[in-house]
Amino acid sequence: MTTSESSGGGDVSRSLELLWGTGERPTRGPKPGLTLERIVATAVVVADAEGLEAVSMRRVSTELGTGAMSLYRYLPGKAELLDLMLDQVQAEGEGTLEEARTWREALHAAAHASLALYHRHPWLLHVNQARPVMGPHAVRALEQTLAHIQDMEGLSDQELMSVIITVEGYVTGVARTHVHAVEAQHSGAMSPEEFWQAQTPVLAQAMASGSYPLMAALDEDAFAGDVDHFGFGLRCLLDGFEALVASRSGRLDAG
Template identity: 45%
Template structure:
């Protein structure tokens, strides 16, 4: 699997492009092109074909222009990639009033991030330990912190809570995307796969040797209609994480009382 790293571009050029502080293009630039059109085309390539297909040439082909014409607007692929990330992170909804207090706010944030990964699976191939310092990423972080601001947590704990939520969603979404890809690549649904393997599993299953695994596996399989349900894993995990954060908030309030 291709792994891309954010923040590999020239810092000055990337930040100028992210915040649109540099001139858009010289007079030699093609009038039908713009940074926005190039970025949108690059996102479409990544959505349809994955990061392994992303290149300046492939973006130019999608736009029906020569590759060199892109460089009038975008310095190179690393800088373009940073703007792509910032662009899609701007898609998450940020309503002012979310019911349920801080817990409802974190749940809304988790669901928005979950939906974002499913729309753009290539985001799961991005190592973003060096964050893109663009306007949308910054606004997203500001909004997410707002869900836990003023509930008794320290600034470090606030940051850690957002990292915990977004990290969990990243892992859960990876499971969902991989499950969808498995069905697409094999042509078999989970139900069809298990049906094909069931006769062989029945021959080797040893309920005496593996009593707990047999009992739990059968119960889970019947309930989830398969060995694994990405949606169930997301819902169950999110609730447990929110329960843990609620315990931390209660502890902080007791300590400060």
């Protein structure tokens, strides 16, 4: 999987105007009912079904049953459209943290919601978001997360942001592994069973050679696919944060 697009790759000022509604809206277009919201929603549907590379002004206009030039009355091009798509999908997580009573519950819920978002919209992993254009849904999501982790006693504002970045980085890594596996299954190559069966004779010989004693001694189910690796890793992260908060509040020896 290669990154093919970037957030903020177009006219950032125009993207911000469109996201926050501060710019002039076009007069009614030639097709009744055509709106910026419909354009963005249609682009997301195309990206979900066929990948981000399938999204173009022409393709989206075709799906909407109008000419490509009609879309340019609403936004400059695909780069700005992408900024709006990124913010739009963030709306799906709104309300995720409402039932969280502690910072730990909030981060747990946020991590699972983020993983689900990547599963629904795998094209997100193709976008370089190192410089995100912050729209209302993205800002609201960050505001809600911050509101639920304020009780991480003793952490500075910079450290609270580090907590969010660390959890999101972990989620992104797991999501990318999952998406890679799905893409491999649909690539038309061997099935997972055929793939590992092809390697079994060579690996069995390698294990019998005595050169890899630790690998050879692993339980047969060590690589079982039904293990919740995501949940295990997330618990470890949250345990680490909990120990940090405890040490800052004097409940745990910092040493």
